[in-house]
Amino acid sequence: MNNNKGLTLLILDSYYPANGRVDKEIEIIDISPTERADVFIGMARLAPASAEKPVVIYCQTLANGKKEYRTVSAKCPHQGADISRDELNADGNVYCSLHRRPIGIFSEYNHAYLTEKRAKGFFIVKA
Numbered sequence: 406m407n408n409n410k411g412l413t414l415l416i417l418d419s420y421y422p423a424n425g426r427v428d429k430e431i432e433i434i435d436i437s438p439t440e441r442a443d444v445f446i447g448m449a450r451l452a453p454a455s456a457e458k459p460v461v462i463y464c465q466t467l468a469n470g471k472k473e474y475r476t477v478s479a480k481c482p483h484q485g486a487d488i489s490r491d492e493l494n495a496d497g498n499v500y501c502s503l504h505r506r507p508i509g510i511f512s513e514y515n516h517a518y519l520t521e522k523r524a525k526g527f528f529i530v531k532a
């Protein structure tokens with residue numbers, strides 16, 4: 406469910422930890438805002454890729470008031486459709502617009518990467 410500020414309000418009782426793992430910090434470059442206040446797009450070198458690829462960064466405000474950012478590839482793991490315009494659903498998933506498969510962002514079986522917003526930009530961090 407979305408409120409009138411374009412932010413997604415999750416209905417999950419709790420946030421599941423970000424399950425994506427990296428062995429070193431990864432800077433996300435070429436950050437751009439989207440029409441949704443809680444979603445950004447950028448480029449990052451996610452293994453096993455040897456070059457930067459499009460990624461989507463989602464933000465949620467946790468119960469303790471802190472913001473948490475998570476990043477996934479902008480390509481759907483099913484057949485590679487661009488998910489960057491697909492909305493984060495209140496259940497913590499993005500549903501790919503091509504075949505409607507769920508992609509976990511804040512939900513239980515996610516493979517999203519924990520991300521920090523710093524003065525110099527966004528960074529995928531070791532979790």
Ligand code: FES
Nearest residue numbers: 481483484501504
């Ligand atoms: S390409 Fe995304 S569900 Fe098939």
